[in-house]
Amino acid sequence: MRSIVRLTALAAGVLAATGAQAHVGVEPHIHGDLIAGALHPLTGPDHIAAMVAVGLWAAALGGRAIWAVPAAFVSVLAFGAVLGVMGVALPAVEPMIAVSVIALGLLTAFAVRVPMPAAAALVGFFALFHGHAHGAEMPSMANPMLYGLGFVVATALLHGAGLGLGLVAGRTTGVLARVAGAAVAVFGVVLAAG
Numbered sequence: 220m221r222s223i224v225r226l227t228a229l230a231a232g233v234l235a236a237t238g239a240q241a242h243v244g245v246e247p248h249i250h251g252d253l254i255a256g257a258l259h260p261l262t263g264p265d266h267i268a269a270m271v272a273v274g275l276w277a278a279a280l281g282g283r284a285i286w287a288v289p290a291a292f293v294s295v296l297a298f299g300a301v302l303g304v305m306g307v308a309l310p311a312v313e314p315m316i317a318v319s320v321i322a323l324g325l326l327t328a329f330a331v332r333v334p335m336p337a338a339a340a341l342v343g344f345f346a347l348f349h350g351h352a353h354g355a356e357m358p359s360m361a362n363p364m365l366y367g368l369g370f371v372v373a374t375a376l377l378h379g380a381g382l383g384l385g386l387v388a389g390r391t392t393g394v395l396a397r398v399a400g401a402a403v404a405v406f407g408v409v410l411a412a413g
Contacts (some may be wrong), residue, residue: 220271226330230296253366253368255369256367257370258367260374265316265320268323268324269403271380273378275327275382276385277289278381279327279334279389280338284338284339288338289342290339293375296346297350297367299354300351302350302351303350303353303356304357305354306355307351314411320403321405322407326400327385327397328397328401328403330345330396346354353367384396
């Protein structure tokens, strides 16, 4: 897990680095784009619920799923964002985001166990829609790389929060993770109904 955190930090540093500027203010919104991207997933409770649920479910699955399931989500999220930025249409993006919240909540609430590749494929499918929404909602003046890096890092951190909660809950009775999963599913139903 530490190597994933180090790799993410290294990638963030490399992608955010810019050349020295001879004039102050040449790239006035570099940090703003990064921060705006990082804040974007935090402004949508549907995204927060789904990201935390991915971490909760990965923790419940254990083993390689602890890193592979969130990594699959983040990877496909980035691909979906590129599609959104390019204007490639996906059907039913918002309804699929609501479905993902319900499904991820139920998978956690009922502690559904599937092989790790199937779990990674399922969260990857949902990530495509979440990423598309992030990319399509990107401000037109934003630097796509920095904005994208921001929401990818924020997503990984939300997965980490879910993992942490899931791992702590798993050391007790696991009821806390199941209750959290049920709450996520109920929230998804409310989203779908609204």
